[in-house]
Amino acid sequence: xxxxxxxxxxxxxxxxxxxxxxxxxxxxxxxxxxxxxxxxxxxxxxxxxxxxxxxxxxxxxxxxxxxxxxxxxxxxxxxxxxxxxxxxxxxxxxxxxxxxxxxxxxxxxxxxxxxxxxxxxxxxxxxxxxxxxxxxxxxxxxxxxxxxxxxxxxxxxxxxxxxxxxxxxxxxxxxxxxxxxxxxxxxxx
Amino acid sequence: xxxxxxxxxxxxxxxxxxxxxxxxxxxxxxxxxxxxxxxxxxxxxxxxxxxxxxxxxxxxxxxxxxxxxxxxxxxxxxxxxxxxxxxxxxxxxxxxxxxxxxxxxxxxxxxxxxxxxxxxxxxxxxxxxxxxxxxxxxxxxxxxxxxxxxxxxx
Ligand SMILES: [Zn+2]
Ligand SMILES: [Zn+2]
Numbered sequence: 001x002x003x004x005x006x007x008x009x010x011x012x013x014x015x016x017x018x019x020x021x022x023x024x025x026x027x028x029x030x031x032x033x034x035x036x037x038x039x040x041x042x043x044x045x046x047x048x049x050x051x052x053x054x055x056x057x058x059x060x061x062x063x064x065x066x067x068x069x070x071x072x073x074x075x076x077x078x079x080x081x082x083x084x085x086x087x088x089x090x091x092x093x094x095x096x097x098x099x100x101x102x103x104x105x106x107x108x109x110x111x112x113x114x115x116x117x118x119x120x121x122x123x124x125x126x127x128x129x130x131x132x133x134x135x136x137x138x139x140x141x142x143x144x145x146x147x148x149x150x151x152x153x154x155x156x157x158x159x160x161x162x163x164x165x166x167x168x169x170x171x172x173x174x175x176x177x178x179x180x181x182x183x184x185x186x187x188x189x
Numbered sequence: 190x191x192x193x194x195x196x197x198x199x200x201x202x203x204x205x206x207x208x209x210x211x212x213x214x215x216x217x218x219x220x221x222x223x224x225x226x227x228x229x230x231x232x233x234x235x236x237x238x239x240x241x242x243x244x245x246x247x248x249x250x251x252x253x254x255x256x257x258x259x260x261x262x263x264x265x266x267x268x269x270x271x272x273x274x275x276x277x278x279x280x281x282x283x284x285x286x287x288x289x290x291x292x293x294x295x296x297x298x299x300x301x302x303x304x305x306x307x308x309x310x311x312x313x314x315x316x317x318x319x320x321x322x323x324x325x326x327x328x329x330x331x332x333x334x335x336x337x338x339x340x341x342x343x
Binding site for chain 2: 039040041042043055061064065068074076077079
């Protein structure tokens with residue numbers, strides 16, 4: 001599905017009359033029609049854009065995906081790097097206004113998907129599939145120890161799936177804030 | 190019918206194509222899915238020539254209204270959970286496309302195909318090493334697990 005060359009798509013485009021939204025999903029037998037389908041919503045692409053890797057999307061669909069994972073903008077189909085600037089809007093012969101679809105965005109509310117572990121902008125770990133809790137070792141209470149467990153498996157438990165412990169996460173955030181307040185107090189005092 | 194959300198619209202399309210042209214050994218409970226597009230039951234047969242030949246499994250797919258931007262929640266359910274190094278006895282599956290590597294260009298069909306191939310490439314039926322610990326401590330939703338994808342070969 002991803003090996004179609006752009007020139008073929010253009011040729012097919014001229015040979016069939018398709019006005020935007022097909023209201024019905026029933027007559028999709030011709031495999032040719034798939035060529036003009038958005039890779040995200042599976043409808044005929046509206047406000048179509050093509051990535052440099054050749055994959056077709058509705059701009060609103062692609063935009064929502066880019067908003068969903070702003071830190072890792074990749075093509076949904078082939079995982080090539082992708083960006084707003086590097087997609088090409090497509091204008092068919094019939095289109096009245098050649099307005100760049102990227103200028104009239106966002107038509108839909110952006111999908112806000114917060115990654116559960118990534119709330120600390122200052123500590124940019126947590127993305128590579130490991131669990132990290134953070135504490136301050138020098139804090140004047142004995143139980144505030146730092147726990148880092150990335151890279152090395154835990155000694156007695158292979159880290160196949162590490163259940164996310166929300167409480168622990170919450171506590172470590174509380175401790176971090178306490179520590180920051182404490183440090184600020186030290187500096188100001 | 191006219192007030193279908195974008196996720197339902199896409200799920201409806203996926204359902205139609207899965208009914209019409211299912212991957213080998215995969216069937217969807219169409220009636221149930223049509224009643225509630227956000228929760229599907231899928232039956233999967235162990236492929237012939239693999240360790241799971243002759244077995245029949247049941248998968249549950251749950252979709253949020255952010256699908257396909259948000260990955261589906263996929264678990265094995267029912268009485269026969271495949272014994273596999275990446276499948277926990279509670280039905281949770283350690284498969285990166287279900288969380289970190291999800292993409293909106295993936296589909297129910299491609300998830301099913303990944304699971305079929307994950308089963309088919311298995312050389313020894315066994316539970317994950319940390320099965321007992323994980324099953325006791327995990328959240329009900331496998332998407333809440335911070336998976337550690339350490340092995341893509343099985
Ligand atoms: Zn689209
Ligand atoms: Zn691509």
